[in-house]
Amino acid sequence: MDTAETTSAPPARDRTPTWRTVQPWLTLACRVGLAVVLITAAVSKYPPALSVQAVEAYDLLPTDLARLIGYTLPLFELALAVLLLVGLATRYAAAATTLLMIVFIAGIVSAMARGLSIDCGCFGGGGQVDPEETTYGLSIARDIGFAALGAFIAVWPRSPFALDRPLGLFR
Amino acid sequence: MGSAARQRSRERLKEQREKDKRKASRMRTLAVVGAAAGVVVLIVGIGYAVLNSDRSGSEFDGALAPQVVQDDGSVVMAQSGVQAPVVEVYADYQCPACRQFELLNGDVLKETAASGEAIVHFRPVSIFAQQPVPISSNSLRAGAAARAAADHGVFVEFNDLLFANQPTEGAAGFTTDELKEWFGETGASEEAAAAFGERVDSEAAVVTQFTEDYLPALTEDAVEQIGQENLSTMVLSDLLAWGAEHGHDPSFLDGTYTGEIIDATGTAYTRYSGDNAFRATPSVYINGELLDNSTAMTVRGLNGAIEDASAGEVQTEPLADAGGAE
Numbered sequence: 001m002d003t004a005e006t007t008s009a010p011p012a013r014d015r016t017p018t019w020r021t022v023q024p025w026l027t028l029a030c031r032v033g034l035a036v037v038l039i040t041a042a043v044s045k046y047p048p049a050l051s052v053q054a055v056e057a058y059d060l061l062p063t064d065l066a067r068l069i070g071y072t073l074p075l076f077e078l079a080l081a082v083l084l085l086v087g088l089a090t091r092y093a094a095a096a097t098t099l100l101m102i103v104f105i106a107g108i109v110s111a112m113a114r115g116l117s118i119d120c121g122c123f124g125g126g127g128q129v130d131p132e133e134t135t136y137g138l139s140i141a142r143d144i145g146f147a148a149l150g151a152f153i154a155v156w157p158r159s160p161f162a163l164d165r166p167l168g169l170f171r
Numbered sequence: 172m173g174s175a176a177r178q179r180s181r182e183r184l185k186e187q188r189e190k191d192k193r194k195a196s197r198m199r200t201l202a203v204v205g206a207a208a209g210v211v212v213l214i215v216g217i218g219y220a221v222l223n224s225d226r227s228g229s230e231f232d233g234a235l236a237p238q239v240v241q242d243d244g245s246v247v248m249a250q251s252g253v254q255a256p257v258v259e260v261y262a263d264y265q266c267p268a269c270r271q272f273e274l275l276n277g278d279v280l281k282e283t284a285a286s287g288e289a290i291v292h293f294r295p296v297s298i299f300a301q302q303p304v305p306i307s308s309n310s311l312r313a314g315a316a317a318r319a320a321a322d323h324g325v326f327v328e329f330n331d332l333l334f335a336n337q338p339t340e341g342a343a344g345f346t347t348d349e350l351k352e353w354f355g356e357t358g359a360s361e362e363a364a365a366a367f368g369e370r371v372d373s374e375a376a377v378v379t380q381f382t383e384d385y386l387p388a389l390t391e392d393a394v395e396q397i398g399q400e401n402l403s404t405m406v407l408s409d410l411l412a413w414g415a416e417h418g419h420d421p422s423f424l425d426g427t428y429t430g431e432i433i434d435a436t437g438t439a440y441t442r443y444s445g446d447n448a449f450r451a452t453p454s455v456y457i458n459g460e461l462l463d464n465s466t467a468m469t470v471r472g473l474n475g476a477i478e479d480a481s482a483g484e485v486q487t488e489p490l491a492d493a494g495g496a497e
Contacts, residue, residue, distance in 0.1 A: 011344065031421065046465060047464060047465050047468040047469045047472075048222050049268075049271040049272065049274075049275045049468040049469070050268060050271065050464060050468055052271055053267045053268050053271045056271075057267060057340070058268060059339050071219055071222055071223070072215050072218075072219055074218075075214055075215040075218035075219060075222075076215055078214055078218070079211040079214035079215055080211070080215065082210060083207050083210060083211070087205045088203065088206060089203050089206070089207030089208075090222060091202045092204050092207060093207060101274060115428075116341070127267055127340075128340045128341075138308060165198065167202075167203050168196075168199045169199060169200060170201050171309065
């Protein structure tokens with residue numbers, strides 16, 4: 001009888017022994033890497049008044065909403081970093097991070113499409129820059145990279161040093 | 172038959188066990204995701220409360236300290252004869268970060284000036300004067316209008332209105348009609364409003380001439396004769412001085428508030444040196460020391476810096492005929 005075997009068998013990609021040993025460490029590396037990125041992004045957005053200005057530069061949101069996001073976005077980034085670092089709800093924190101990156105990319109593309117010349121404000125800064133100083137391509141490529149890290153974690157959430165494990169998730 | 176029935180019941184049991192296991196696992200996932208969501212709410216909530224804690228009750232609606240126009244067009248807001256740190260604020264009306272500074276710390280300036288804890292020295296500049304129209308023209312028109320409002324003793328009120336209504340960078344705005352309307356909101360007399368309106372119209376004409384005819388022609392010549400490289404190191408007032416000697420007479424700016432704010436901007440670049448050098452707006456100085464962003468751009472930071480500073484000297488003289496409407 002191998003019904004039990006087939007119902008609980010891991011997907012094919014997890015079957016090779018090397019992958020099974022390497023993947024958790026890769027996931028851990030992605031968790032730490034992404035957390036460092038998020039913390040850097042959050043801290044460099046201080047003080048919030050400048051972060052608000054960076055959001056306003058996108059010219060997409062009403063003043064009050066821009067202000068709220070200017071204040072809370074760095075905190076949200078910080079919270080995601082904490083979850084990734086301690087490994088709590090790893091898959092979902094990583095998926096949320098990837099979604100956030102996609103929202104960022106959409107924002108940058110929209111600024112680009114409307115011919116704005118702004119700094120993305122990804123790591124502090126933000127606001128108007130000279131047209132020849134825009135770095136939209138770089139910012140988008142960077143965010144795609146971060147989104148990929150998040151996607152890797154979301155697909156393969158199993159990793160050492162994660163609170164999820166004693167709680168019974170992604171063992 | 173019996174064995175088949177046993178087999179079926181075994182399978183049912185197993186199915187049930189699987190179902191229970193799946194359910195337990197779903198519950199575990201849900202609990203963990205819930206805990207994670209709780210962590211996010213906690214961090215964002217507490218962080219937001221902390222970041223805003225210094226703002227609560229900082230709304231200032233008392234009487235403003237007296238405002239005195241200075242000989243360079245800047246404005247000092249302070250109780251008369253008070254000994255206090257001098258807080259200099261350099262801002263461009265088209266600069267979004269200046270707007271954020273004003274929205275955040277405008278009340279701190281008013282409050283500390285009213286209570287005699289600070290001498291607030293507003294120094295409007297136009298760092299955008301060489302940007303493309305309408306960024307340059309918005310910046311200059313607003314700067315000139317603020318100076319005109321100062322003639323009627325309502326600089327601070329008008330300054331607030333300009334920042335509250337700042338056009339998006341690159342969009343047209345600060346039209347003469349808008350400027351006049353906002354001036355009316357400061358509670359100025361009809362007589363003052365007429366004088367202000369006249370001044371704003373004439374300044375707007377100067378701004379148009381400057382940004383659309385004079386400066387493009389001057390820049391083109393300067394690029395040809397001294398090169399883009401050298402040009403980019405020159406502040407606007409130096410460029411105007413060069414123009415005066417090379418067939419671009421800037422005398423139409425004489426006596427205008429537009430010319431005055433261009434001069435004030437050029438002077439700002441030479442007023443401080445080293446770490447205190449004026450580079451961008453907003454720049455906030457206390458007794459000549461440049462504040463960093465986390466000090467100037469937080470309520471707690473600015474309040475603390477004012478509290479810690481000793482009394483200073485205002486570096487300008489009041490305008491000779493300051494006070495009355497012209």
